[in-house]
Amino acid sequence: MRMPTPQPARPQPARPQPGRPYHHGDLRHALLAEAERLLEAGGVAALTLRAVARGAGVTHAAPANHFGDLAGLLSDLAADGYRRLGAALAGAMAQAPAGRQAGAMGRAYVAFALAHPGLFALMGRPERLDPARPALRDALAQARAALESLVAARPHAGARTKRRLAAQQAALWSLVHGYAVLALDGRFAGLLATLPGTPDETSFLDDVLGAVTLAET
Amino acid sequence: MRMPTPQPARPQPARPQPGRPYHHGDLRHALLAEAERLLEAGGVAALTLRAVARGAGVTHAAPANHFGDLAGLLSDLAADGYRRLGAALAGAMAQAPAGRQAGAMGRAYVAFALAHPGLFALMGRPERLDPARPALRDALAQARAALESLVAARPHAGARTKRRLAAQQAALWSLVHGYAVLALDGRFAGLLATLPGTPDETSFLDDVLGAVTLAET
DNA sequence: TGTACATCAGTGAACGCGCGTTCACTGATGTAC
DNA sequence: TGTACATCAGTGAACGCGCGTTCACTGATGTAC
Numbered sequence: 001m002r003m004p005t006p007q008p009a010r011p012q013p014a015r016p017q018p019g020r021p022y023h024h025g026d027l028r029h030a031l032l033a034e035a036e037r038l039l040e041a042g043g044v045a046a047l048t049l050r051a052v053a054r055g056a057g058v059t060h061a062a063p064a065n066h067f068g069d070l071a072g073l074l075s076d077l078a079a080d081g082y083r084r085l086g087a088a089l090a091g092a093m094a095q096a097p098a099g100r101q102a103g104a105m106g107r108a109y110v111a112f113a114l115a116h117p118g119l120f121a122l123m124g125r126p127e128r129l130d131p132a133r134p135a136l137r138d139a140l141a142q143a144r145a146a147l148e149s150l151v152a153a154r155p156h157a158g159a160r161t162k163r164r165l166a167a168q169q170a171a172l173w174s175l176v177h178g179y180a181v182l183a184l185d186g187r188f189a190g191l192l193a194t195l196p197g198t199p200d201e202t203s204f205l206d207d208v209l210g211a212v213t214l215a216e217t
Numbered sequence: 218m219r220m221p222t223p224q225p226a227r228p229q230p231a232r233p234q235p236g237r238p239y240h241h242g243d244l245r246h247a248l249l250a251e252a253e254r255l256l257e258a259g260g261v262a263a264l265t266l267r268a269v270a271r272g273a274g275v276t277h278a279a280p281a282n283h284f285g286d287l288a289g290l291l292s293d294l295a296a297d298g299y300r301r302l303g304a305a306l307a308g309a310m311a312q313a314p315a316g317r318q319a320g321a322m323g324r325a326y327v328a329f330a331l332a333h334p335g336l337f338a339l340m341g342r343p344e345r346l347d348p349a350r351p352a353l354r355d356a357l358a359q360a361r362a363a364l365e366s367l368v369a370a371r372p373h374a375g376a377r378t379k380r381r382l383a384a385q386q387a388a389l390w391s392l393v394h395g396y397a398v399l400a401l402d403g404r405f406a407g408l409l410a411t412l413p414g415t416p417d418e419t420s421f422l423d424d425v426l427g428a429v430t431l432a433e434t
Numbered sequence: 435t436g437t438a439c440a441t442c443a444g445t446g447a448a449c450g451c452g453c454g455t456t457c458a459c460t461g462a463t464g465t466a467c
Numbered sequence: 468t469g470t471a472c473a474t475c476a477g478t479g480a481a482c483g484c485g486c487g488t489t490c491a492c493t494g495a496t497g498t499a500c
Binding site for chain 3 (some may be wrong): 472473478480483487488492493496498500
């Protein structure tokens, strides 16, 4: 019996598939999911309209129907990131015992960044985003609100107190943002290697948070 | 008397200038200077071999003689940034009275970032740089040494103390790096606008540094 | 239940663009003798 | 002081690439009657 010659594994014919439905059904979410996959695999530079469309199995002009342009797609993806970050911060706040909320929130912030480095990097690249997009504005506001909830509970504070509260908030934010950025860039690798037990970035964060006291208000 | 028709201001004929010497003389530095100019004017995305060469009035293949490729040029530029940052940190340390050195260094770090936002951004984009370049390695090491000089004076510390010192160093670094990044992204703008006197990012940094105490060793 | 029609979502081809890299070349410089 | 020659630095044209955008189109869906 003659066996059929094994076909060389050729690239998926992709588009003109016979049984493939013309409409995708939920292309918008499929594109966002593929974009996030590309982002975590190859960084912000890997995010192009064509690559995303390719990954979703769709013509590269198709995303325009859902996002307008590339900045739109990136903005909606970043908005999703801010939404998730805000939720993580709020959740950490809610679960932490009184007096430990700042630390809990800081840990949640860094944990989010380390778990989603690509998304975190995109969120920190405003020049690639369109700030006018409602989804992005809303998600940003939501994440900020979570951050600010730590010190926002005193609407009647005097001017001096107000400024001190703002400084505390900015200090915590700066600390955890800086830690996340530096950790993701591998800047602590050398330092950690010299420490006994060679801690990782997550456990070292506890040391770092412990090394800092926010001055009492 | 007939006045000559005013010539439309046409773009500099650029290359085939008659009197122009074939050899530039110091093209390497001219390219670095132009690259930094472009960087501060248009961000990291504006840095292409062709744009830099164009700005320096030279063929776009010329930079290869001095930097090999684009990553080489960016790396040497970033190296210069680290050298200057390291010098600024060391200078601030040297001038500050004992006990105020951490604050002085933090202020110098943020001041550098705010004065050279493009360069600072490039330094924080390791994926665009070539870490194997000796100039970059050296400059990085120099800047780190300045940062570490704050707590590096105790080589015989025990394990617990060592880890605490490392945590303090990382905390200060994270704080000022995060502050610089967030300030440059305009993240404090809304917050500052609500404060009495609407401070700018530089004076607000004093508040932020004042809001934080590094735990005693 | 059927039919006409408007709207929507994805296709596929084409466009022009700027990019980094390669290459043979040539003008300028410096060095050996 | 002059000359031959190797090396260096910049030229200019060409290459292929992937990009975002535009466009007329068509298949699918939903709605009005």
